[in-house]
Amino acid sequence: MTAPAPTLSVENLQTHFPTRDGIIRAVDGVSFEIGPGEILGLVGESGSGKSITGFSILGLLDPPGHVAAGSVKFKGEDIVGAAPERLRQLRGARIAMIFQDPMMTLNPVLRVDTQMIEAVRAHNKVSEKAARARAIETLRAVGIAAPEERLKSYPHQFSGGMRQRVAIAIALLNKPDLIIADEPTTALDVTIQGQILYEMRKLCRETGTALIWITHDLSVVAGLADRVMVMYAGRIVETGSVAEVLERPRHPYTAGLIGSVPGGTARGHKLFQIPGMAPPPLNLPPGCRFKNRCGYADAACDTMPEMTELSPQHWARCHHPRPAMLAENQA
Amino acid sequence: MSEMTAPAPAPAPAPAPAAASETPLLRIWREFAESKVALFGLALFLLSILAALLAPWITPQNPYDLATLDIMDSRMPPGSVSMDNLVFLLGSDGQGRDMLSAMLYGLRISLFVGVVAVALALAIGAVAGIAAAYLGGHVDTLIMRIVDIQLSFPAILVALILLAVLGNGVDKVIIALVTVQWAYFARAARGAALVERNKEYVEAARCLGLKRPRILLRHLLPNCMPALIVIGTVDIARAITLEATLSFLGLGVPVTEPSLGMLIANGFDYLLSGVYWISMFPGIALTIVIVAINLVGDRLRDVLNPRLKR
Amino acid sequence: MLVFIIRRLLQAALVVAVMSVLVFVGIYLIGDPLAILASPEATEIDREEIARALGLDRPLWEQYMAFIGSAFIGEFGKSFVFGQPAMGLILERMPATLELAFTATIMAFCIGVPLGVYAGLRHETAAAQTIMAGSILGFSLPNFWVGLMLIMIFAVQLGWMPASGRGPTIEVLGIQLSIFSAKGWHHILLPAITLALSKCALIIRLARATAREVMLMDYVKFARAKGLSERRVVGVHILKNIMVPVATVTGLELGALIAFAVITETIFSWPGMGKLLIDSITQLDRPVIVAYLIVVVFMLVAINLIVDILYSVLDPRVRLGGAQ
Numbered sequence: 001m002t003a004p005a006p007t008l009s010v011e012n013l014q015t016h017f018p019t020r021d022g023i024i025r026a027v028d029g030v031s032f033e034i035g036p037g038e039i040l041g042l043v044g045e046s047g048s049g050k051s052i053t054g055f056s057i058l059g060l061l062d063p064p065g066h067v068a069a070g071s072v073k074f075k076g077e078d079i080v081g082a083a084p085e086r087l088r089q090l091r092g093a094r095i096a097m098i099f100q101d102p103m104m105t106l107n108p109v110l111r112v113d114t115q116m117i118e119a120v121r122a123h124n125k126v127s128e129k130a131a132r133a134r135a136i137e138t139l140r141a142v143g144i145a146a147p148e149e150r151l152k153s154y155p156h157q158f159s160g161g162m163r164q165r166v167a168i169a170i171a172l173l174n175k176p177d178l179i180i181a182d183e184p185t186t187a188l189d190v191t192i193q194g195q196i197l198y199e200m201r202k203l204c205r206e207t208g209t210a211l212i213w214i215t216h217d218l219s220v221v222a223g224l225a226d227r228v229m230v231m232y233a234g235r236i237v238e239t240g241s242v243a244e245v246l247e248r249p250r251h252p253y254t255a256g257l258i259g260s261v262p263g264g265t266a267r268g269h270k271l272f273q274i275p276g277m278a279p280p281p282l283n284l285p286p287g288c289r290f291k292n293r294c295g296y297a298d299a300a301c302d303t304m305p306e307m308t309e310l311s312p313q314h315w316a317r318c319h320h321p322r323p324a325m326l327a328e329n330q331a
Numbered sequence: 332m333s334e335m336t337a338p339a340p341a342p343a344p345a346p347a348p349a350a351a352s353e354t355p356l357l358r359i360w361r362e363f364a365e366s367k368v369a370l371f372g373l374a375l376f377l378l379s380i381l382a383a384l385l386a387p388w389i390t391p392q393n394p395y396d397l398a399t400l401d402i403m404d405s406r407m408p409p410g411s412v413s414m415d416n417l418v419f420l421l422g423s424d425g426q427g428r429d430m431l432s433a434m435l436y437g438l439r440i441s442l443f444v445g446v447v448a449v450a451l452a453l454a455i456g457a458v459a460g461i462a463a464a465y466l467g468g469h470v471d472t473l474i475m476r477i478v479d480i481q482l483s484f485p486a487i488l489v490a491l492i493l494l495a496v497l498g499n500g501v502d503k504v505i506i507a508l509v510t511v512q513w514a515y516f517a518r519a520a521r522g523a524a525l526v527e528r529n530k531e532y533v534e535a536a537r538c539l540g541l542k543r544p545r546i547l548l549r550h551l552l553p554n555c556m557p558a559l560i561v562i563g564t565v566d567i568a569r570a571i572t573l574e575a576t577l578s579f580l581g582l583g584v585p586v587t588e589p590s591l592g593m594l595i596a597n598g599f600d601y602l603l604s605g606v607y608w609i610s611m612f613p614g615i616a617l618t619i620v621i622v623a624i625n626l627v628g629d630r631l632r633d634v635l636n637p638r639l640k641r
Numbered sequence: 642m643l644v645f646i647i648r649r650l651l652q653a654a655l656v657v658a659v660m661s662v663l664v665f666v667g668i669y670l671i672g673d674p675l676a677i678l679a680s681p682e683a684t685e686i687d688r689e690e691i692a693r694a695l696g697l698d699r700p701l702w703e704q705y706m707a708f709i710g711s712a713f714i715g716e717f718g719k720s721f722v723f724g725q726p727a728m729g730l731i732l733e734r735m736p737a738t739l740e741l742a743f744t745a746t747i748m749a750f751c752i753g754v755p756l757g758v759y760a761g762l763r764h765e766t767a768a769a770q771t772i773m774a775g776s777i778l779g780f781s782l783p784n785f786w787v788g789l790m791l792i793m794i795f796a797v798q799l800g801w802m803p804a805s806g807r808g809p810t811i812e813v814l815g816i817q818l819s820i821f822s823a824k825g826w827h828h829i830l831l832p833a834i835t836l837a838l839s840k841c842a843l844i845i846r847l848a849r850a851t852a853r854e855v856m857l858m859d860y861v862k863f864a865r866a867k868g869l870s871e872r873r874v875v876g877v878h879i880l881k882n883i884m885v886p887v888a889t890v891t892g893l894e895l896g897a898l899i900a901f902a903v904i905t906e907t908i909f910s911w912p913g914m915g916k917l918l919i920d921s922i923t924q925l926d927r928p929v930i931v932a933y934l935i936v937v938v939f940m941l942v943a944i945n946l947i948v949d950i951l952y953s954v955l956d957p958r959v960r961l962g963g964a965q
Contacts, residue, residue, distance in 0.1 A: 060862055084871075092868030099866075104859035108958055109881045118877075119867040154957045170867065480659070483941060485900030488934075495922045495930065572783050576904060579785045580919060595786055599908070603804065607793055614786035621781040629777065 005076055006033040007178050007210040008057070008095075013070035015049070015056045024281045026052045026065070028234035036177065037208040039201065041221035041242065043257075044231035047278055050214045051100075053231070054180045058097055059087050075177070093123040096171035100183040102163035106155035112166060113151035119173050138169045143199060161192035168196070172203065178210045185220065197224050218257060222246055230254050233278055233289040236307070240314035250310050250321040252294045288319065296320045362634045372626025379620045383439040390432035391417055395588055401427050406606050422608035425597050430608060433594055434616050440590040441617070444501060445571040448508035453563050455509065456516025461551055463517070464524030465543075474517065481514040490573060494582040504583045508570050519562050523555035530554075557635040564628035568621045575617055591617045646950060653946045660938040664931065727932035731914050735936070736816045737807055738906065738913030742898045744820060744829055745836035750891055753841040757848025758883060762856060762875065764849070772845060779842025784901060788835040788908040795831060802827050805910035832909040836902060840894055847890055851883045858882075885955050892948035896941040 015027035027049045034040045044050040055061050057072050059079070072080050074095060079087065091097075099105040106115060113135060120131035132151070139147035142165045155163060164184055171179050181200070185193040201224055204211045213225060221228050222242060229239040230251065238251040249255040256274040276293035279285055287304050291297035300319045307315045311324060364370055387393070401413070409422040413429070421430035463474040481489075490507040497503040527533065528551070536546045575592030577583035584590045589597065591613040598609030723730060760769040796804035808825030810817035819825030855861065856879060864878045865871075903915035910916065914933060921929035953959040 060866055088868050091866055097866040099863055105863040107860040107878050118869060122869045156958050485897045488900045575783050576785055602793055603797055610789050618782055625777050625781050
């Protein structure tokens with residue numbers, strides 16, 4: 001049985017930002033694939049390049065940022081060098097994006113219905129009435145009560161959680177094949193976050209939509225995704241199924257992340273923190289970028305490690321991957 | 332589980348490789364000079380100041396000395412020769428004055444009035460604004476109300492009325508200009524001072540027991556200067572334009588010592604008969620100076636504006 | 642909303658009252674009001690009569706009331722030159738000035754906004770740099786000189802347009818306007834351009850600055866992420882957010898424009914209030930000056946009020962308040 005064509009296939013993506021003082025390699029060789037209905041968590045701290053990865057896929061980088069190398073194939077079609085009109089057709093229709101802060105992403109001087117109807121009519125030749133009907137239906141599907149009246153409001157008249165649901169609804173309007181969600185629940189409080197996670201998962205399962213969920217929060221990934229990718233300083237350092245990576249992290253950074261989550265520590269003991277700070281993007285150390293914070297680094301780490309498959313479907317970029325034992329047993 | 336606690340800085344460019352210890356003034360100059368256009372403007376402005384200062388020595392004629400004027404020389408086109416074998420490079424005006432000389436002398440008046448008026452307005456406005464910000468309360472409200480009323484009135488009207496009442500003369504023009512402009516400086520100074528007032532160095536100065544005037548003058552004021560300088564530069568251009576406008580309307584400088592505006596006004600009557608040079612050349616000179624100042628002021632604003640820091 | 646309007650109306654009334662006091666005090670302070678308000682050729686008997694009408698022998702506040710009262714009736718201040726009530730003269734000329742000011746504003750707006758937005762969105766291009774250079778020239782050029790040069794080129798050299806005067810007027814809604822005839826346009830074009838030039842430059846710079854701010858906003862990126870056409874992103878999303886600040890400033894500048902018209906009217910002999918003011922100043926027709934000031938104050942306050950109300954109508958965040 002042939003495997004279905006991957007919804008998205010990213011190969012060696014490199015996004016550069018030229019500045020006065022040098023080139024910032026925000027994304028420095030990222031490769032991954034995602035298939036229909038899959039949920040992929042992209043985890044990293046701020047500055048790791050995870051959001052830029054998302055923007056690069058859709059070609060939404062603010063100049064002077066640009067994709068310097070690599071390819072992004074959507075269902076086999078190369079979209080990095082695609083014509084602007086082709087990209088426009090894909091965005092919002094086949095590939096949708098949800099941003100982090102809905103207060104900033106919804107235009108404050110336009111009504112919600114305007115912003116939803118235009119998203120429909122940009123890609124479908126339907127009447128305004130039909131577009132409105134679809135908007136109502138989608139709002140209902142994301143759990144907004146009385147959608148007909150809600151449509152006539154302005155964004156600032158909604159609460160934070162509702163606004164984000166609207167943003168999610170907008171993403172779902174044209175039934176895309178892929179949704180890229182950039183920290184959509186970071187600005188919301190925990191209970192709302194839980195609801196939204198649950199609904200997203202349900203929707204993706206039902207419709208077969210692939211979902212890339214970008215976050216810095218491991219707990220979100222644990223409850224939501226099938227696979228997880230860990231990014232550090234512009235590169236992917238570990239990837240595998242959620243269960244595998246979270247229970248048996250191989251890369252010291254991932255282990256550190258998991259270890260620094262409170263819960264496992266005994267009361268009264270200091271919380272674990274990964275020592276040091278992420279390297280400044282203009283002054284990346286040669287070789288492994290994590291070596292200055294890693295307890296296991298040695299001379300070998302002065303050369304860049306490659307991604308190695310340590311167990312089936314579980315890859316890590318490290319010269320000294322941690323032994324495959326359960327996370328709580330690691331130092 | 333909750334968020335991880337590893338600290339992570341946002342991606343920021345590495346600190347610029349500055350010279351060993353670059354004083355703020357040097358840095359401002361360096362950034363200012365990065366714009367060729369601004370440098371050009373500065374050069375033009377300095378040139379015009381130079382020309383104005385040297386006018387008595389470099390002009391072929393003293394246009395204010397009525398004895399040297401001959402009515403037979405009036406309204407001669409550029410390039411023609413006068414009764415005394417003087418070449419009117421830019422023509423002559425209705426009284427027989429050499430345009431070039433008259434323009435340079437007129438430039439002196441325009442620049443003098445502009446700079447003096449702005450300097451005074453800046454001083455008065457800064458004092459008022461900083462006092463308002465620092466003292467707060469009723470003083471603040473009172474001063475700001477006056478400023479608001481002043482600013483809501485179009486400058487040209489205020490100046491017109493003042494001059495109508497005061498009469499002609501360079502000193503009266505300066506008074507009118509200062510009256511019109513001090514409010515801008517007051518508002519800007521107050522805004523800047525409000526921000527600075529809450530900073531630690533002010534509190535430190537207070538703790539040291541420094542007297543209030545000293546705190547205001549030596550500590551607060553220098554930090555409000557950037558905003559004031561930006562406004563001041565552009566204001567010189569405005570003052571010059573305003574003076575020219577008032578002179579054009581006959582309300583500014585006296586007829587015997589015409590500024591550029593008055594020269595242009597003199598030429599108005601002859602315009603319809605094709606005698607263009609009396610109005611045109613002073614206007615060009617005026618425009619050049621104003622453009623130069625605006626270019627400099629624009630660049631200064633970009634350089635001194637903290638929000639545009641990359 | 643209604644409360645807001647009422648409150649602003651009261652504030653406006655207060656400002657006009659304060660200004661009228663200031664103008665009154667101004668006249669009173671500048672020496673003998675009689676000298677200001679009575680013609681130099683008036684006889685002793687005339688002066689006494691005016692003094693009585695003005696109540697100069699009464700306490701100050703009574704004088705002020707008399708001042709205000711007669712300002713309304715128009716009895717106070719007969720123009721020395723025309724012999725008619727000064728207020729009437731001003732109101733007669735007002736339509737001409739307003740016509741000029743509005744035409745100039747609309748011109749400046751319609752030309753300035755597209756240019757400014759373009760310069761903001763494509764700020765690296767040569768065209769954008771040219772526009773910005775042009776804008777510096779635009780507000781550096783002395784207003785009156787531009788008028789003269791335009792006359793020189795278009796009226797004297799080319800003969801396309803008349804050098805002065807206002808075109809034939811048609812009565813529209815009780816007001817005499819000249820812009821509805823072709824000949825009227827011939828006359829209004831040069832003065833309107835002169836007046837509009839520096840405002841246009843201002844609008845270009847404002848539109849550009851606002852456009853640059855807005856285009857970096859997340860909601861613009863989001864609009865693109867939705868796959869909207871670039872035309873819609875610029876024409877609806879960006880433009881609507883630019884409109885509010887630009888329209889507000891343009892409205893507020895209208896007052897300054899009316900004041901600036903003083904110069905333009907003088908150059909082009911445009912029969913508006915501004916020309917009347919200048920003539921009055923040179924002829925020492927003081928009642929007219931006072932009447933002009935009061936009218937201008939009133940207009941400024943009215944304009945500010947309208948712009949304020951308009952702003953709260955245009956920006957839904959202000960109009961509708963916070964989250965429900």
